[in-house]
Amino acid sequence: MRLIIAIIRPEKLGETLEALYRAEVRGLTVSGVQGHGGELERVETYRGTTVKMGLQDKVRLEIGVSEPFVDVTVRAILDAARTGEVGDGKIFVLPVERVYRIRTGEADESAVTPQPVELDDLLG
Amino acid sequence: MPTPVPPISGADTAWMMASTALVLLMTPALGFFYGGLVRGKNVLNTLMMSFAALGVVGVLWALLGYSLAFAPGGPLVGGLDFALLRGVGLEGGPWGAIPQLLFMAYQGSFAIITAALISGAVVERMRFGPYLGFIAAWSLLVYAPVAHWVWGHGWLADLGALDFAGGTVVHVNAGAAAVVAALVVGTRKDYGRQALLPHDATYVLLGAGLLWFGWFGFNAGSALAANASAALAFVNTLLAPAATLVVWMALDGLRLRKVTAVGGATGIVVGLVAITPAAGFVGPTAALALGAVAAVPSYFAIAYRSRTRLDDSLDVFSAHGLGGIVGALGTGVLASAAWGGADGLLFGNAAQLGKQAVAVLAAGGYSAVATVAILRAIALVAPLRRMGREEGIGLDVVQHGEEAYARGEGAVLVPPDALLPMREVATGPLTLGAAEVA
Numbered sequence: 001m002r003l004i005i006a007i008i009r010p011e012k013l014g015e016t017l018e019a020l021y022r023a024e025v026r027g028l029t030v031s032g033v034q035g036h037g038g039e040l041e042r043v044e045t046y047r048g049t050t051v052k053m054g055l056q057d058k059v060r061l062e063i064g065v066s067e068p069f070v071d072v073t074v075r076a077i078l079d080a081a082r083t084g085e086v087g088d089g090k091i092f093v094l095p096v097e098r099v100y101r102i103r104t105g106e107a108d109e110s111a112v113t114p115q116p117v118e119l120d121d122l123l124g
Numbered sequence: 125m126p127t128p129v130p131p132i133s134g135a136d137t138a139w140m141m142a143s144t145a146l147v148l149l150m151t152p153a154l155g156f157f158y159g160g161l162v163r164g165k166n167v168l169n170t171l172m173m174s175f176a177a178l179g180v181v182g183v184l185w186a187l188l189g190y191s192l193a194f195a196p197g198g199p200l201v202g203g204l205d206f207a208l209l210r211g212v213g214l215e216g217g218p219w220g221a222i223p224q225l226l227f228m229a230y231q232g233s234f235a236i237i238t239a240a241l242i243s244g245a246v247v248e249r250m251r252f253g254p255y256l257g258f259i260a261a262w263s264l265l266v267y268a269p270v271a272h273w274v275w276g277h278g279w280l281a282d283l284g285a286l287d288f289a290g291g292t293v294v295h296v297n298a299g300a301a302a303v304v305a306a307l308v309v310g311t312r313k314d315y316g317r318q319a320l321l322p323h324d325a326t327y328v329l330l331g332a333g334l335l336w337f338g339w340f341g342f343n344a345g346s347a348l349a350a351n352a353s354a355a356l357a358f359v360n361t362l363l364a365p366a367a368t369l370v371v372w373m374a375l376d377g378l379r380l381r382k383v384t385a386v387g388g389a390t391g392i393v394v395g396l397v398a399i400t401p402a403a404g405f406v407g408p409t410a411a412l413a414l415g416a417v418a419a420v421p422s423y424f425a426i427a428y429r430s431r432t433r434l435d436d437s438l439d440v441f442s443a444h445g446l447g448g449i450v451g452a453l454g455t456g457v458l459a460s461a462a463w464g465g466a467d468g469l470l471f472g473n474a475a476q477l478g479k480q481a482v483a484v485l486a487a488g489g490y491s492a493v494a495t496v497a498i499l500r501a502i503a504l505v506a507p508l509r510r511m512g513r514e515e516g517i518g519l520d521v522v523q524h525g526e527e528a529y530a531r532g533e534g535a536v537l538v539p540p541d542a543l544l545p546m547r548e549v550a551t552g553p554l555t556l557g558a559a560e561v562a
Binding site: 012036 | 314317318513516517518521525526527530532533534535536537538540
């Protein structure tokens, strides 16, 4: 199993989620973060106070996947989140010691294997 | 023929000053109503589209727009007698027992909000500069003539069309402009592909509440006096939106099994729009009926519109255009000479409904055609919208260099001289002078 961590532009989140969905990657965590990726600093002015915004808003995706899904996940993010300009973000692929699915107690590969989503689950 | 100049009435003047301030508040209120409906990265730009109209349209109204609307002229447009406010003084006149200058200011607050209404159709992608050019031109070339037709003794007034406070002049006019503006500017990048949700529904409710408050000046002030007609318009402005709100909540409940807050706020605005042309011409029970009926077409138009390729983003046409049409035609049905104005269809005067329809078609048709022409002309000089990545970042940062909800984390203070290399030149002699003093 691998844990894939991707830092991307917030405005690319929608396209990235769509690409991941098409790649049949199910189950991920999204959080808003701030960071700096070497891009030009944005200048903002508030009533005469001018500041350089050193940190940009980014979105962090965390996705636990089984081995066969590592490459498709990375490729989906690379394609969907790229603009070609500095600040597009990074993808980290990390080894994972153990994974558990809390609902069933399943461990490791079976815990990150995509399960078909039941309509009833979505509608609660 | 010289008309006798009425003396100034203290009561009328007091009410019209209060009304002008009330209507002026509606434009910031509209900004918050619209601002809550857009995504957080565009809220400042959306607010500024309304606030900027206070400046741009306000100035142009005084310089030229008021004259084009209300100076003596032909059936289609007023003359230039009042340009630069020449001869607009403190006397009463055909506008009532209030100073003409106050009448000018009151009407100016209408011109401002009408232009700002259109912004809801082009938010989240139109560039700010071309937008300013558009509302400037539109207020002079579209709003002023249409106001002249109805209120400035133009051809619709001669025809006998009834519009108490601006159902056709303000709402049908802005609604028609909104549809074509949305088509000319084009859809938002993510429209139809991603959910584009209101970022703060509380602003939407706050804006709707303040709009209702200001609308008492809009409708009851349109009596241009503190009299019984104003009181009727005032009460109708209370009752009609209440009925629309109740029906809107019922429709939500039937269709979604839940009553939504954004829907309720929208219902209030639709009810206010619908009662606007009828406010001083219909009785209170008719106002309740008009408000209730007005909910239905707007409700289903909003539900349907978002499934089409027409990105009238904040449903200006569904709320203001359709609400204005229902109100204008409803005036032709429900108006009663016993309350003011003329009799409508229900009181045996079917011709009034025809006159109302002519007014709607004329205002909407002219507004649509002229809006296309203005936008196409501006597009020859400057692109109308931000494309691709800049739209993705959001117009607050790209257009204004500000964020609405800036946390300030990671912000580095820039010393003023780092931004202004010219300052070195300026400080040269200053230092020399200080040294000389020492």
